[in-house]
Amino acid sequence: MPGEVHRTPAPPASREVRAFAPGRVNLIGEHTDYNDGLALPFAIAEGVFVHARESQSPTPGIRAYASDLGEHDEFSVAQVAHAPGWRAFVRGVAAELHAAGVPLPDVELEIHGEVRRGAGLSSSAALEIALALALLELADAKLDYRTLAALCSRVENLWVGARTGLLDQLASLFGQPREALLIDFSSLAIEPIPLELADGWRMVTLDSGEPHSLAQSGYNERRAECAQACELLGVASLREIEQADGAATPALARLPATLARRVRHVLDENTRVLATVAALHRGDLARVGGLLDESHASLRDNYECSTPAVEATVRRLRKAGAAGARMTGGGFGGSVLALLPPGTQPPSGAHEVRPSPGARLLAV
Ligand code: GLA
Numbered sequence: 581m582p583g584e585v586h587r588t589p590a591p592p593a594s595r596e597v598r599a600f601a602p603g604r605v606n607l608i609g610e611h612t613d614y615n616d617g618l619a620l621p622f623a624i625a626e627g628v629f630v631h632a633r634e635s636q637s638p639t640p641g642i643r644a645y646a647s648d649l650g651e652h653d654e655f656s657v658a659q660v661a662h663a664p665g666w667r668a669f670v671r672g673v674a675a676e677l678h679a680a681g682v683p684l685p686d687v688e689l690e691i692h693g694e695v696r697r698g699a700g701l702s703s704s705a706a707l708e709i710a711l712a713l714a715l716l717e718l719a720d721a722k723l724d725y726r727t728l729a730a731l732c733s734r735v736e737n738l739w740v741g742a743r744t745g746l747l748d749q750l751a752s753l754f755g756q757p758r759e760a761l762l763i764d765f766s767s768l769a770i771e772p773i774p775l776e777l778a779d780g781w782r783m784v785t786l787d788s789g790e791p792h793s794l795a796q797s798g799y800n801e802r803r804a805e806c807a808q809a810c811e812l813l814g815v816a817s818l819r820e821i822e823q824a825d826g827a828a829t830p831a832l833a834r835l836p837a838t839l840a841r842r843v844r845h846v847l848d849e850n851t852r853v854l855a856t857v858a859a860l861h862r863g864d865l866a867r868v869g870g871l872l873d874e875s876h877a878s879l880r881d882n883y884e885c886s887t888p889a890v891e892a893t894v895r896r897l898r899k900a901g902a903a904g905a906r907m908t909g910g911g912f913g914g915s916v917l918a919l920l921p922p923g924t925q926p927p928s929g930a931h932e933v934r935p936s937p938g939a940r941l942l943a944v
Pocket of ligand 1: 609610612613614744745746909910911
């Protein structure tokens with residue numbers, strides 16, 4: 581008919597979601613997670629954003645774009661090959677979700693991160709968790725958070741080659757403003773511990789400038805040493821070793837000196853976590869600072885995972901008047917956390933951190 585307007589029906593709008601997952605700072609409890617021990621991390625405000633959209637392309641599969649790097653990736657979920665760098669995380673998360681029976685749609689992903697990679701503030705876990713939340717939402721699937729943390733940790737272990745534990749993923753998923761999380765890795769119980777500094781106290785991180793890569797550093801070696809100590813002592817995990825009132829635990833005498841030092845660190849670090857919780861409950865921040873210093877000394881001397889750049893960073897923070905300073909995360913580079921009393925000026929480049937909300941979906 582003349583004048584009739586022909587309209588082609590609009591294609592169905594493709595669904596899209598946005599997810600955010602934060603990095604973390606570990607207040608104390610380092611290298612304890614894979615030893616069934618205790619840690620006290622909190623989520624920070626910075627993290628990774630993933631925008632996921634059902635794909636309209638005729639070619640099936642997942643297409644990903646890392647906007648900060650200007651790099652692309654493309655793969656089919658049914659046949660994922662290993663790849664290095666950021667692609668290992670994307671491919672690993674998709675492959676592990678697929679293996680867990682999550683029906684992944686064809687999807688386009690855009691990734692943007694605010695946590696500097698290699699700064700020891702868990703940009704990796706933030707990336708894994710944000711990807712997983714976005715993909716699960718598009719697949720209309722759910723996984724409980726502990727299962728999801730384990731799945732993402734498998735990505736680190738099998739796709740990235742870092743034999744990490746669950747610390748970073750649990751902190752990113754369960755983070756809450758004004759609270760640190762007391763995590764018991766033997767049961768995965770999580771207890772919120774109020775951590776709201778007042779009266780001019782602050783926490784800051786300062787990057788040592790030495791990027792750390794857990795897959796390439798001594799991290800895996802330390803983990804293997806702990807496993808070897810367990811084998812020699814006939815225990816399933818270092819948590820089973822009885823602590824003899826702070827005195828040298830008798831079991832340690834049966835170990836070669838290096839392994840004994842590694843175990844010493846882990847046992848004392850668990851004790852320091854509980855002492856930190858008690859000091860926070862009392863509002864004794866000076867004592868918290870002292871415990872941060874003790875933790876750092878043990879990581880440096882017993883666990884031997886510090887570096888000259890990390891030591892120089894600790895010195896800068898102490899010189900600025902920190903009540904305590906310690907490397908945070910796996911070590912071998914990365915960032916140093918410091919607790920600053922009222923009236924101190926953080927050194928240039930330091931960045932204030934405070935407990936922030938955990939991973940979540942955002943409005944598109
Ligand atoms: C890294 C790992 C964690 C944990 C810490 C050390 O952040 O990813 O699993 O082992 O190092 O406490």
